[in-house]
Amino acid sequence: MGVTCVSQMPVAEGKSVQQTVEILTRKLELLGAEKQGTFCVDCETYHTAASTMGNQGQAGKLMYVMHNSEYPLSCFALFENGPCLIADANFDVLMVKLKGFFQNAKANKIESRGTRYQYCDFLVKVGTVTMGPSARGISVEVEYCPCVVANDCWNLLMEFMQSFMGNHTPGNPSVFGNKHDNIYSPGDTMAQYMELFNKIRKQQQVPVAGIR
Amino acid sequence: MSGAPAVRISIESASEKQVQEVGLDGSETYLQPLSMSQNLARLAQRIDFSQGSGSEEDEPPPGAQPRDWAAPGDAEDEEGLVKFQPSLWPWDSVRNNLRGALTEMCVLYDVLSIVKDKKFMTLDPVVQDPLPPKQNPQTLQLISKKKSLAGAAQILLKGAERLSKSVAENQENKRQRDFNSELLRLRQHWKLRKVGDKILGDLSYRSAGSLFPHHGTFEVIKNTDIDLDKKIPEDYCPLDVQIPSDLEGSAYIKVSIQKQAPDIGDLGTVNLFKRPLPKSKPGAPHWQTKLEAAQNVLLCKEIFAQLSREAVQIKSQIPHIVVKNQIISQPFPGLQLSISLCHSSNDKKSQKAASEKQSPEDHLYVLEHNLHQLIREFHKQTLSSTMMPHPASAPFGHKRMRMAGPQAFDKNDISSLQPNEGLLEKIIKQAKHIFLRRRTARTIDSLASRIEDPQIQAHWSNINDVYESSVKVLITSQGYEQICKSIQLQLNIGIEQIRVVHRDGRVITLSHQEQELQDFLLSQMSQHQVHAVQQLAKVMGWHVLSFSNHVGLGPVESIGNASAITVASPSGDYAISVRNGPESGSKVMVQFPRCQCKDLPKSDVLQDSKWNHLRGPFKEVQWNKMEGRNFVYKLELLMAALTPC
Numbered sequence: 001m002g003v004t005c006v007s008q009m010p011v012a013e014g015k016s017v018q019q020t021v022e023i024l025t026r027k028l029e030l031l032g033a034e035k036q037g038t039f040c041v042d043c044e045t046y047h048t049a050a051s052t053m054g055n056q057g058q059a060g061k062l063m064y065v066m067h068n069s070e071y072p073l074s075c076f077a078l079f080e081n082g083p084c085l086i087a088d089a090n091f092d093v094l095m096v097k098l099k100g101f102f103q104n105a106k107a108n109k110i111e112s113r114g115t116r117y118q119y120c121d122f123l124v125k126v127g128t129v130t131m132g133p134s135a136r137g138i139s140v141e142v143e144y145c146p147c148v149v150a151n152d153c154w155n156l157l158m159e160f161m162q163s164f165m166g167n168h169t170p171g172n173p174s175v176f177g178n179k180h181d182n183i184y185s186p187g188d189t190m191a192q193y194m195e196l197f198n199k200i201r202k203q204q205q206v207p208v209a210g211i212r
Numbered sequence: 213m214s215g216a217p218a219v220r221i222s223i224e225s226a227s228e229k230q231v232q233e234v235g236l237d238g239s240e241t242y243l244q245p246l247s248m249s250q251n252l253a254r255l256a257q258r259i260d261f262s263q264g265s266g267s268e269e270d271e272p273p274p275g276a277q278p279r280d281w282a283a284p285g286d287a288e289d290e291e292g293l294v295k296f297q298p299s300l301w302p303w304d305s306v307r308n309n310l311r312g313a314l315t316e317m318c319v320l321y322d323v324l325s326i327v328k329d330k331k332f333m334t335l336d337p338v339v340q341d342p343l344p345p346k347q348n349p350q351t352l353q354l355i356s357k358k359k360s361l362a363g364a365a366q367i368l369l370k371g372a373e374r375l376s377k378s379v380a381e382n383q384e385n386k387r388q389r390d391f392n393s394e395l396l397r398l399r400q401h402w403k404l405r406k407v408g409d410k411i412l413g414d415l416s417y418r419s420a421g422s423l424f425p426h427h428g429t430f431e432v433i434k435n436t437d438i439d440l441d442k443k444i445p446e447d448y449c450p451l452d453v454q455i456p457s458d459l460e461g462s463a464y465i466k467v468s469i470q471k472q473a474p475d476i477g478d479l480g481t482v483n484l485f486k487r488p489l490p491k492s493k494p495g496a497p498h499w500q501t502k503l504e505a506a507q508n509v510l511l512c513k514e515i516f517a518q519l520s521r522e523a524v525q526i527k528s529q530i531p532h533i534v535v536k537n538q539i540i541s542q543p544f545p546g547l548q549l550s551i552s553l554c555h556s557s558n559d560k561k562s563q564k565a566a567s568e569k570q571s572p573e574d575h576l577y578v579l580e581h582n583l584h585q586l587i588r589e590f591h592k593q594t595l596s597s598t599m600m601p602h603p604a605s606a607p608f609g610h611k612r613m614r615m616a617g618p619q620a621f622d623k624n625d626i627s628s629l630q631p632n633e634g635l636l637e638k639i640i641k642q643a644k645h646i647f648l649r650r651r652t653a654r655t656i657d658s659l660a661s662r663i664e665d666p667q668i669q670a671h672w673s674n675i676n677d678v679y680e681s682s683v684k685v686l687i688t689s690q691g692y693e694q695i696c697k698s699i700q701l702q703l704n705i706g707i708e709q710i711r712v713v714h715r716d717g718r719v720i721t722l723s724h725q726e727q728e729l730q731d732f733l734l735s736q737m738s739q740h741q742v743h744a745v746q747q748l749a750k751v752m753g754w755h756v757l758s759f760s761n762h763v764g765l766g767p768v769e770s771i772g773n774a775s776a777i778t779v780a781s782p783s784g785d786y787a788i789s790v791r792n793g794p795e796s797g798s799k800v801m802v803q804f805p806r807c808q809c810k811d812l813p814k815s816d817v818l819q820d821s822k823w824n825h826l827r828g829p830f831k832e833v834q835w836n837k838m839e840g841r842n843f844v845y846k847l848e849l850l851m852a853a854l855t856p857c
C-alpha cells in the first residue's frame with residue numbers, strides 16, 4: 001500500500017476515448033511498465049430516502065458505495081466531504097436491507113475499467129470511465145508503493161506522471177491537503193475516485209441540460 | 213374465717229329424674245328414681261365375683277373399694293333374712309359365689325391339715341420324663357455319633373458348596389467390574405460411542421482437524437469368557453480392542469536423501485524392516501499401546517496421502533514421482549529426496565523381508581519429525597478456521613482474513629495471508645536446506661583438513677530456523693590468531709543459496725554448487741596470507757609500499773585473483789614482495805640494496821657511491837626451503853633476517 005494520485009486525462013483532440021487510452025498505454029509500455037491484468041473501480045449512488053429527512057429545507061445527502069479490485073474484500077461507503085467507511089463485502093447486502101433509508105440511483109452507476117501496469121515501485125492503472133453504455137472519460141491512477149506519507153513522495157509521483165502524461169499532470173489532490181497525520185490510507189484513494197467520478201458526471205450533465 | 217354468718221348453699225342435682233320420653237306436646241315423662249334398696253341391689257348386681265376370685269393379687273379399683281366393703285356387709289346382714297327368697301332375688305348370685313368360695317376354702321383346709329400329718333399324704337416333686345430303659349449302650353453311642361457326624365458333614369458340605377458358588381460368582385462379578393473400570397479408563401483417553409450392542413471408538417484425528425477420509429473406528433470387545441480352569445495369563449485384560457486390519461502393525465515415514473538415482477527396478481520397493489513394537493509403558497494398559505500404534509499408522513497414512521496428492525498436483529520442473537509407497541523428488545540435480553511410507557503388519561512375510569536386508573538406515577529423522585509437526589499444524593489450521601466465537605455477519609475463515617475487508621487489505625496482503633505452500637513444498641525446502649547445510653559443512657571440513665596453512669575454523673550456530681542456518685568462518689594462521697583477524701565470514705545458508713557476509717559488510721551470494729563455495733574459500737585463504745603479511749609488517753615496523761587484493765599482472769588464476777603486497781624494511785634497505793594466488797601459490801621476492809649485489813654490472817651512469825643505496829633487482833626466495841611451520845612464521849623469520857640489529 002502506498003500513496004496514490006487519481007487524475008483525469010482529457011481525450012486527445014480528434015481521437016476517441018479508446019484511442020487516447022491506447023496512446024497512453026503504449027507510452028507506458030515503451031517506458032518498460034509491465035502489464036499485470038486488469039482493474040475495476042465502480043461506484044453506486046444512494047439517495048437519502050425522503051421519509052427519513054427531518055427538515056424540508058435540508059437537501060438529501062448523497063452516499064457513494066464503491067468497490068476497488070485492488071482491495072477485493074473491501075467495500076467503501078463515502079459521503080461527499082464526509083467520512084469514509086471501509087467494510088467487508090457483505091456491506092452490499094446490508095444496503096439492500098436499508099432500502100427504506102437509502103435508495104439506489106441505478107442510473108448513476110459509474111465505473112472505471114482498464115489495465116494495471118507495474119513499473120518498478122509504481123503501479124499505474126489507466127481506465128475508461130463508463131456510465132451506462134457510454135465511455136465518458138479516462139482515469140489515470142498512479143501509486144507509489146513503498147511510501148505512505150503523501151508529502152514525502154508527491155514530487156516523485158509528479159515527476160513520474162510527467163513522463164507519460166506530459167502537460168496533463170494534475171496538481172496536488174485535495175485529500176493530501178486535509179490530512180492531519182499525513183498517513184495515506186486506501187480510503188483516500190476512493191475519495192479521489194469519487195471526486196473524479198463526480199466531475200465526470202457534471203461534465204456530461206451540462207450539455208444535456210443545455211439541450212433541454 | 214370472719215364473724216359473718218355462714219352463707220348456706222344448698223346443692224341439689226340438676227336433674228333428679230331421668231327423662232323417659234318427651235311427648236309430642238313437649239311434656240316430659242320422668243322415670244321414678246330408684247329407692248335406696250333398689251339402688252343398692254343394682255350396685256350389688258354389678259359385682260363380678262369371678263373377677264376377684266380368679267386372681268388373688270387382683271386389686272379392686274380404688275373407687276370401688278368402699279362399695280365392695282359395704283356390699284358384703286349388707287349381704288351378711290341380709291343373708292339370714294332372704295334365705296328362702298326365690299332366685300330372682302338380687303343377692304342370689306352373691307350368695308352362690310360366696311358359698312362356693314367357702315366350700316373351696318374348707319376343702320383346702322382339710323387337705324392341708326392331712327398333708328401336715330404326713331400320715332396319709334405326702335407332697336413329692338413330680339418327675340416329668342422317666343429315662344428310657346438302657347439297653348446296649350455301646351452300640352447306641354456309636355450310632356448316635358455316626359448320626360451326628362453325618363449331620364455335621366452334611367452341614368459342612370452344604371457350606372462348602374455355597375462358598376464355592378459365591379466365590380465363582382464373585383470372580384464373575386469382579387471381571388465384570390474390571391471390564392467396566394477398564395472401559396472407564398478407556399473413555400478417559402478415547403472417544404467412544406455405543407452403536408446397537410457394540411461399543412465403537414474413534415482413533416482418527418478428525419476431531420483435531422484432520423480431513424483424512426479414513427473412518428478410523430475401533431471396536432471395544434469384552435474379553436471375559438476365558439476358561440476358569442486354565443491359568444490366567446499375566447497380561448490378561450478383560451477389555452480388548454479390535455482395530456481395522458489396515459491400521460494394524462507399525463508404520464513410519466522414512467525420508468532420505470540419496471546421491472544417485474537408484475535402479476528403476478528399485479522404485480517403490482522400500483524394504484520394510486520391522487521395528488520392534490514399542491514396549492508398553494509400565495502401568496499403561498495393553499489396549500493403550502495398541503490404539504496408539506494404530507493411530508500412528510493412521511497419521512503416517514494421512515501424511516503420505518497428503519504428500520502424494522500434492523506431488524501429483526504441483527507442477528515442478530522435474531516432476532515428482534509417486535510410485536507405490538514412495539515419493540521421489542529432485543531438489544538439486546543429481547540428488548534425490550525420497551519419502552516413503554513403511555508399514556509393516558505383523559504377518560510373517562514382512563518379517564522375512566525384514567530379516568533379509570538390514571541395511572544401514574539413512575534416515576533424516578529431523579525431516580520425519582518435521583513432517584509430523586507440519587501435518588499437526590495443518591490440522592490446527594483447519595480447526596482454527598472455523599473457530600468460535602465468530603461475528604454472525606462475517607464470512608467464515610481465518611481471523612486475519614476476516615479483518616481483510618474492513619482494513620482494506622490490497623492484493624499483495626491478501627495473497628500473503630493465504631496458505632499457498634503445501635506439505636511437500638515445505639518438506640522439500642527443508643530437505644534442500646538440510647542438504648545444503650551438510651554440504652557446506654563437508655566442504656569447509658574437507659578444506660580445513662586438506663589445507664593446513666592458513667587454518668580455517670567454522671563456528672556453527674546451535675539454533676537454526678528450518679529454512680536457514682548460519683556459520684561463522686574464520687581464517688587464521690597458527691600462532692598469529694591475534695594479529696591476523698582480517699577474514700571473518702558469516703555464511704547464511706538458505707534453501708538454495710548461501711549468502712556470505714564479509715566483515716566489512718560486503719555480501720556475496722553463492723549458489724548451491726559445492727565448487728563455488730570451495731573456490732570462494734580458497735580465494736579468501738589466499739587473500740588472508742597477504743593480509744597477514746600486511747598485519748605482520750605493521751607489527752614488525754616494516755612499511756607497506758603497495759597492497760592489492762586483485763592483481764592485474766602475472767599469470768591468470770583459474771579461481772579468483774592473486775593478491776600482492778610489497779613491504780619495505782624499517783631502514784628502507786630491503787623490500788619484500790609477496791604475491792599469493794589461490795592456485796599458483798605464494799611467491800616471495802626480496803629486493804636487496806644495489807651495493808650488496810655483486811653480479812650487477814657496473815653502470816657508467818651511476819658513478820657516485822650514493823646511488824649504491826638504491827635498491828637493486830628482486831630475487832626470489834626458495835620458499836619451500838625456508839624454515840618455519842607456516843607462511844606467516846616464515847615471513848617473520850625473513851623479515852627478522854633482513855632487519856639489521
